[in-house]
Amino acid sequence: MSEQFEPKIVGFFCNWCTSTAADMAGTSRMQYPANVRPIRVMCSGSVDPSYIIRAILSGADAVMIGGCHPGDCHYISGNYKARRRVAILKSIFDTLGLEPDRIFLDWISASESKKFVKTIAEYTEKVRNMGPNKIAQRWDI
Amino acid sequence: MSLSDKINKLCEQALEKEMVGGIVTLKKTADDSAMHCLITEQSELEGTDPLIPFFPGNVANFVKKLTRITPTTDKILVILRPCEMRAVVEMVKLAQIQNQNIIWLTFDCPGTIPRSDVRGEKIPDSHEFFSDAMNSDDKIRTICATCDYVRADTGDIGFLSFEQDAPFIAYTEQGKKFLNELGIEFIEKAVTDGLDKIIARRIENENKLYDKLNKQVKGIDNLVAAFAGCVNCHNCMTNCPICICRECFFESEAMDFAGDMFIELARRKKGLRAPTDLGVFHIGRMSHMTTSCVSCGACEEACPEKIIVGQIFKWVAANVQKVFDYSAGKKWEDELPLKTFCEEELEQVTGIE
Structure with missing residues (x-):
């Protein structure tokens, strides 16, 4: 039997919510798949689409962005802007015939450590089923 | 009187009556092609023809330069194509052009011939070109042949070149006063x-x-093939009126890594293409500017490798702008999609499925 595919997921998590939720999950000794590589950013709105593209092209199987729930952004509207940017990027991927599902945005507040664990588990499973990201293994792009 | 003469006569009178301090129009060059030119005297009108069916680059880029530090004291008349006017509208929204002292004159556009057909050849007579354009799109650039924005009504004055007697039209109070x-x-x-x-x-x-792009460019294999010739010259970006960043992310040190990182990337990617960052640049540029892409095709004209980059960006931009029910550069009042948001929208983007 072949080994199970373990996807690499790059996570851009907002300092004020999802990163704190990850922290709380850790201090509460909750288990979640180790497939995600968290990067703390100050706001989901600070994630430029080119960071996502670079991750997808340089070896990540998926990129996850975690931000504050609508209305809760520490900087008032960063998460709404993140949502627009992700919508643009998903549209581009869709048009070009790449896989928009490898980009994932969700709202996880600082107190939602359970949701954090559940989301990571579900998304890891989904990416595992999608299989390796083929574009990351091409030398010519 | 030919169509061009009609506009040139307006230019002549405007300069004679000192109603404008300068005019931006197309002028024939020494190699029988054309470039945009800022003229300030009547005598300099010799050799100008705003209707030359050739697109040497988007004039909005020059107007940006002209007004970047301060707007001019005198009024400037700028004669431009509908796609250039779309770029102007976007650039005013992006705070790149100060338009208070500019009179925009847009004409109904028949399209332009590709640069590759111009060098060393004589450009077709602009008057005849208009009557040909009524019946066929054979001679013009693909980006022009697929453009339905033949008339821009966002300027001050319009020149309805395809209508009977080719009248001028005033779109704004300023245009009316001027005429x-x-x-x-x-x-x-x-x-x-x-x-x-x-x-x-x-x-x-x-x-x-x-339909053609869906068959020939969609999908990773096709996409890589379409951009395979890219030499990373960034001409497409330099000539794009919408790419406005003074320091481009894709030309910054963020694109440089320590040597070992390149080795690591090559291991992961089963080799590393040089020049690097082909996909990061093109897809990244799409993510930055397709909300405002006006499909002028300046990028494609500037590409030394003949990549159909203008057509691909037009296709991607059409779908991106659809998401926000926005059409770049067609209305002054519509807000830039990246400058605004709604509290309740795009629910399909968040969460798993």
Whole structure:
């Protein structure tokens, strides 16, 4: 039997919510798949689409962005802007015939450590089923 | 009187009456092609023809330079194509052009011939070109043949070149005042009789183009093949009126890594293409500017490798702008999609499925 595919997921998590939720999950000794590589950013709105593209092209199987729930952004509207940017990027991927599902945005507040664990588990499973990201293994792009 | 003479006469009078300090128009160059030129004297009108069916680059880039530090003291008349006017509208929204002292004159555009057909060849006579354009899109750039924005009504003055007697039209109060002072006859309500046939044909062409790209560019193998020749010259970006960053992310040190990182990337990717960052640059640029892409095709004209980058960006931009129900550069009042948001929208983007 072949080994199970373990996807690499790059996570851009907002300092004020999802990163704190990850922290709380850790201090509460909750288990979640180790497939995600968290990067703390100050706001989901600070994630430029080119960071996502670079991750997808340089070896990540998926990129996850975690931000504050609508209305809760520490900087008032960063998460709404993140949502627009992700919508643009998903549209581009869709048009070009790449896989928009490898980009994932969700709202996880600082107190939602359970949701954090559940989301990571579900998304890891989904990416595992999608299989390796083929574009990351091409030398010519 | 030819169509060009009619506009040139307006220019002559405007300069004579000192109503403008300068005019930006197309002027024939030594190699029999054309470039944009800022003229300030009547005598410099020799050799100018705003209707030359050639696109040497988007004039909006020059107007940006002209007004970046301060707007001019005198009024400037800028004669431009509809796609260039779309770029102007976007650039004003992006705070790149100060337009308070500019009079925009847009003409109904027949399209332009590709640069590759111009060098060393004589550009077709602009007057004849208009009558040919009524019936066929064979000679023009693909990006023009698939463009249904033949007329821009966002300027001050329009020149309805396809209509009977080719009248001037005033779109704004400033345009009306300008034409009145010149004593030039104009109409105030647009007619579109001459355009319907062209627009219908162009829409058909556009759909055909998208079908073709869906077959030939969509999918990772096709996409890589389409951009395979890219030499990373960034000409497409330099010539793009919408790429406005003074320091481009894709030319910054963020693109540099320690040597070992390149080795690591090459291991992961089973080799590393040089020049690097092909996909990061093109897809990244799409993510930055397709909300405002006006499909002028300046990028494609500037590409030394003949990549159909303008057509691909037009296709991607059409879908991106659809998401926000936005059409770049067509209306002054619509807000830039990246500058605004709604609290309740795009629910399909968040969460798993």
